[in-house]
Amino acid sequence: MYNASIKTEIINNIIFEMSGYVDNMTLDIMQKVIEKQLVAVNMEEITNLPAEIRTSTEEQNRYYISLMMIKKKNLRPETKAQYRDAIMRLTSVIEKPLNKMDEIDIDSYLDWYEKRNVAAGGKKNQASTCNNERRYLSAFFTWMRKEKFMSYNPVEATEPMKEVIKPIDYFRPAQIEQLREGCVSLRDRAIIEVLRSTGARVGEIPQINIDHVDWATGDIMIMSEKSYKYRLLYLDEVARYHLRKYLDSRTDDNEALFVWDKAPYNRLKKSGIRNAMKEVGKNMDCKVYPHKLRKTLGVNLKDKGTDIGIIQEVMGHANPTVTSRYYAQISPEAMRDVRRRTA
Known part of the structure; x- marks a missing residue:
């Protein structure tokens, strides 16, 4: 597990650093070449790994968000924007690294999200709007889990809000x-x-x-x-x-x-x-x-x-x-x- 996670981290770091210089097709080719070269390498033999340079919470979170945008290349641009915006709202309210988030953080954020417009004289967000936000967060943290940045998805421990199914709005x-x-x-x-x-x-x-x-x-x-x-x-x-x-x-x-x-x-x-x-x-x-x-x-x-x-x-x-x-x-x-x- 250690061997695989270090290899994945190295690949992710290279892809992240190169994303600003080459297009997505080149990134795909680069990732496959690196993976092929690392197959026979035992990462446990490496004793002097590069020091972690992303020390601040903001830098760490920017790394996770950017990496997802790079690696989830099959998502529509609109979907990527929805995921990115939801995660950035989360990190602006809960100021901690994304890989350290737990269900209490998610619950607290979703409670804030529901009432975010009330202070300015607006109404609470509808249950469907809150559940959409929850779904975007869950998709992101599922990706974090699959990439082994986290051991579980903290959103799964939170309950979606009960939605009122309204009559369909259509033209007579x-x-x-x-x-x-x-x-x-x-x-x-x-x-x-x-x-x-x-x-x-x-x-x-x-x-x-x-x-x-x-x-x-x-x-x-x-x-x-x-x-x-x-x-x-x-x-x-x-x-x-x-x-x-x-x-x-x-x-x-x-x-x-x-x-x-x-x-x-x-x-x-x-x-x-x-x-x-x-x-x-x-x-x-x-x-x-x-x-x-x-x-x-x-x-x-x-x-x-x-x-x-x-x-x-x-x-x-x-x-x-x-x-x-x-x-x-x-x-x-x-x-x-x-x-x-x-x-």
Whole structure:
């Protein structure tokens, strides 16, 4: 165990120090070369190991955080940012080395996190928000344990907060019509119809190119944003009509499905899609966001009697419990319909 842990520490230190000079691909190659060279080396024979240079708590914590960001290369940038921000908040409240944290520290921090806005006149964070923070911390400390910086994950000893499952926020048919009326441009209408029909995550839309669309079937093959698996999106006839109308109006030569509405007509990112929908919401005087259209598709599928497994495939949920949790509940419209038929 000693032999392996020293080898791991040396590899980690080299990767950490070199991360500022070479790209991730080179780091991967470097790590494999070092591991290969260290296979036959008995680290117990080394009597004069380099002195520990990261002596302060701040330096130690910076090392752990940076090393995770380097080594967890398969994580999405947004996920990395969530982990990093949560850990940095933790270290700003609990001023001790991360590898010395225990469940009491985590409990104390999560209690602070729940009430962090109260002193400024705000409200407590919701249970779901606190549980998300707890999940980010747990992911980090699980990595710390696997890297042998700690013997256990202190977050596992803390209990998640009990969440109140709220009714799904989705658009009713009349609201969809209002949403359409709130569109002032062909692009906005096309965005609304594509999100409504496909139920895609907002982060999955920017990757789509015009030639990815099968206009005969309405199929679009994409790489799922979360599971990194290919899945099929479907554009119904209404969505295809308004998307084609938008594309025919464009004068640029960008291959992207959606672009800026002004020169230089760059590919529209998810922040641009959100902003476009906010503008539509202002015209309607209500809150409009991409995920609400995604949830609308899920509810519509459920109300039409679609099997929960099919809904999981359409929505691209890697975990079936996510689908069951959100779409097992019956919508008010479906409930009223059942009551009318059984009265």
